[in-house]
């Protein structure tokens with residue numbers, strides 16, 4: 289036994305840490321599973337208790353019915369006395385009716401509690417996932433996360449909800465049927481019950497192996513879902529690159545792993561039945577042999593023997609049911625490992641206990657000597673000593689090469705993460721002192737990749753303000769240039785946009801996102817590469833609505849492309865810290881800088897000591913000239929001549945290189 293357990297633990301560990309099984313969580317005990325999920329049954333426990341009561345009532349009725357059967361055998365069949373038949377016969381019928389009704393009520397009420405528990409559990413896990421920084425889901429395979437939210441959550445329900453009801457009622461049935469058998473002949477019952485431990489030993493042996501097989505099945509199910517999800521979501525890419533066969537092969541590979549895991553489960557559960565049946569048959573043969581002996585000796589009636597055998601016939605499946613429950617528990621525990629792993633993940637940031645609501649701000653954004661490294665990447669900070677100010681209504685352009693940390697600025701402003709050094713301020717208040725909800729009410733981000741849901745155009749525009757009226761939605765759509773093309777859609781604003789808005793063109797998707805931002809009406813706007821993936825002509829169509837959106841808002845425009853810089857905007861450059869420079873600055877004890885670059889302009893970029901000295905001078909809040917007027921909306925642009933490829937972050941004359 290001990291060896292089996294050790295082996296099972298070893299295998300689980302191996303699965304947990306194998307390269308391909310990264311998402312497989314370490315095993316947790318049953319107790320831990322209950323400690324984690326039992327509180328979620330609050331309010332549903334009366335339903336589970338009622339389920340137990342009805343199931344127990346049904347079992348008691350069966351015990352009584354068998355007793356009547358023995359009575360009929362001895363008093364009616366053996367004595368051929370028909371008079372004595374009717375009363376026990378009708379009583380039997382009455383008992384069968386009550387047992388049927390109780391069994392139905394028990395099953396339905398248990399299902400009622402179980403389904404509600406499932407709903408609650410899924411809501412809890414999904415709700416928790418929503419509190420984690422978006423990177424948590426991005427780093428994982430979506431299909432695997434979805435498998436956790438469906439199959440694994442169901443497995444937990446089968447353990448903590450309906451599984452518990454089943455365990456209690458099966459245990460009660462074992463007690464009743466064994467008790468009734470004892471009442472008929474305690475000595476005979478003792479002989480047969482002595483074989484019950486054999487059932488338990490067999491199920492324990494099987495459960496240990498079943499648990500490993502179940503963990504493997506859970507994991508491969510997640511991997512298979514991931515391939516399906518990725519293959520379907522990226523179908524245009526798959527077909528355009530002629531990778532259909534490769535994707536099918538990938539699915540087949542994962543499917544084969546899943547098949548092997550399922551087959552080993554089927555092998556175990558298929559073998560379990562016959563092994564138990566052999567033990568059961570041994571018991572029955574012993575009972576019949578001893579019973580025949582006792583009848584011949586006149587110490588037992590035929591009715592007594594038949595009733596005894598009938599109790600055993602019900603007792604063994606109940607004992608077997610307990611054993612099977614151990615298999616279900618093993619499977620459920622594998623699922624609960626994976627859910628607990630999700631629930632254990634802590635959000636990168638939470639609201640401070642004394643956090644206050646931000647209110648509708650003016651939109652002054654300040655980064656004050658901000659330093660930040662992503663979790664687990666302390667040696668490669670994404671930002672270091674970055675300082676700049678965006679005044680209310682100003683358009684601040686942040687440019688720089690890929691990987692310089694531009695998008696990271698938006699994540700810090702939204703408080704997906706907190707900086708390791710320095711502060712991010714909104715209207716003078718450190719964002720760590722504001723509630724995240726109120727902070728995010730003040731900031732609208734237009735992401736690099738336009739994010740739409742599969743609802744209608746109207747649903748997508750109103751996403752940030754679900755209570756908005758149709759007039760407000762249309763006004764926002766007009767500002768964003770959506771209204772014109774919506775007229776041509778088959779169902780106007782009610783036209784479904786398809787999965788992730790795929791039924792719209794790239795430019796249309798971007799304009800719907802702009803309308804959503806207009807309707808939200810936040811004082812701070814972050815545009816993260818808003819023209820990515822749009823051709824020159826489409827970009828020009830989006831430019832005018834974007835200009836209208838920016839009007840009167842503090843706008844932080846993140847872009848590689850300085851052609852997109854609106855007139856009157858201030859530009860700062862950001863570049864990643866080269867390794868040698870990081871070491872040099874560290875040795876010199878000189879803080880890394882984000883240098884501000886205004887239209888009034890400094891010269892070209894500096895190097896060496898000059899730059900370090902400048903870094904010291906420019907750390908802290910940077911004086912920024914305020915534009916008197918909000919930036920002019922930009923209309924469609926003239927097509928330009930193709931440009932020479934730019935060096936990353938070449939300072940424009942009169943601009944400022946805000947480098948590390």
Ligand SMILES: Nc1ncnc2c1ncn2[C@@H]1O[C@H](COP(=O)(O)OP(=O)(O)OP(=O)(O)O)[C@@H](O)[C@H]1O
Nearest residue numbers: 423662665670688689690691692693694695696697
């Ligand atoms: N979730 C993450 N976990 C770990 N590192 C990350 C994460 N997101 C970004 N990084 C790293 O942080 C650095 C800055 O990334 P960021 O996305 O901010 O750059 P960027 O300037 O916006 O680049 P691009 O212009 O290509 O979008 C990069 O080195 C990147 O690899």
